[in-house]
Amino acid sequence: MSPIDNEALWTLVRPYTGEQHEVQPTTRGNGSDVTALVNCDDGPVFVKACRNSPGGRRASIIRERLVNPYVRPVSPALQWHAADDEWIALGFEVIEGRSSDFTPESRDLPDVVGIVEQIGELPLPGKADEWQETRWDRFADEADAQLFRGKTLLFTDINPDNLMIGYGRAWAVDWSWPTHGAAFIDPSCLIVQLIAAGHTPESAEYWAGSCKGWTDADTRAIDAFAAATALMNRAFAERNPDAAWLGAMADAAQAWVDHRKR
Template identity: 65%
Template sequence: MSRNDPGSEFWPLIHPHTGDLADFRPTSRGFSSDVTALIECEKGPFFVKAVHNRPGGRRDSIIRERLINYAVYPVSPALRWHVEDDAWVVLGFEWVEGRASDFAPDSADLPVVVDILNRIGELDLPEVAQGWPETRWNRFAEDEAQAALLQGDALLYTDIHPSNLLIGDQNTWAVDWSWPTHGAAFIDPACLVMQLIAAGHTAEAAEGWAANCKGWADANPRAIDAFAAATLRMNRAFAKRKPDASWLRAMADAAQAWVDHRTR
């Protein structure tokens, strides 16, 4: 089995939803999944995402993505079908035509990126997500009081990345809702700040773009300070754990630049 050939047991499982297969094209994104591909088929096309049906984080993640889809459409492409057996968990999404966004300082995509985050920020917290509090930054917070500043009832996406924010001719989408949570509304714009700094923006300029997001504009500056500091500790820990991963070092450097800006 590989990303190019998920194995003979895969095709009969999805056939009731796809019909006869015409083409299977693996995509370059989605490395947390065992299969990500565009499937041209009798009933499609579909974007298909699948993981092996084994207990643990990846199964939990794809199940969470299935459960949240009804609440995040049309910011996200619609889930058209899903299927599961002892071997696989598979999601079939509508196929959307879009390109990855550009986060560079001179990019014309930046207002569109901010608009996508504002559309996410306008979504109500659905009942299914009320038991998914955001906790990933808690252990990196200075203390419980600072961790408490990161809590809230805003639906969070958090997977801000150029390849996940797609721009089409008529629409835009945030794809890969692999770990939605709820927390403070400024966290998604803060994740954008980190990505923009990593893409070459100054911390001041990155925060200038985030300021166009309501969740950021309404935030307690102390809470943003606490998040920035926790993000630095988080990325340092990740970079130390995997010293050969240059992208982790780059994110740690971006977090340091952000904290330096906020503590000047």
């Protein structure tokens, strides 16, 4: 049985939704067992759920629940959460928006950069004190890894599907693994995504230049992070050779490194 058809899940959340008239599975939130738009008595709601068993998905959905009150200026609001021995579920407000366009001629680029800058300006919640960003550490030496430290709240999962454009505003959705670290990390993640979308490294860095975390960063720290990012993406691509998008990200990250070495 598919998780989307699991009656125990929908019984768990029914006190928060009322009668569920339609459940539309979505592809958003790949780190969850279930993501769906639910039309119900209490209005539409976006539901994310995962099995309540030890592991990354459970830890991720708990972290997303904890961070939501602090990121609502840039993210859909969490309306309720529910859990039992089998499932953990989150219910978010439904937003009217679309995936952003990262390509060079896109009119979305000012909004994309604006939302990354907004994220960088959010206060770091006390709950995030233990969420130090370390994912790039094993691709850098110890001294360089220290350059990635900081007390800026980080999103890191920057891609066109997670930065959504609506009428008059934009959102960052799917806060599956917020961390804290150096302020230049989110703008740097955007740079790699822009290069993968067709920008030259020069163009990508131009757009990142609208973010204070980028403009205030030490050049050595950015160089170290670019090198670590290239190694990380190449490792992911080699581990999953059939995933063409991982190869594209590895190529984009290497193009950025090559640009910075000139």
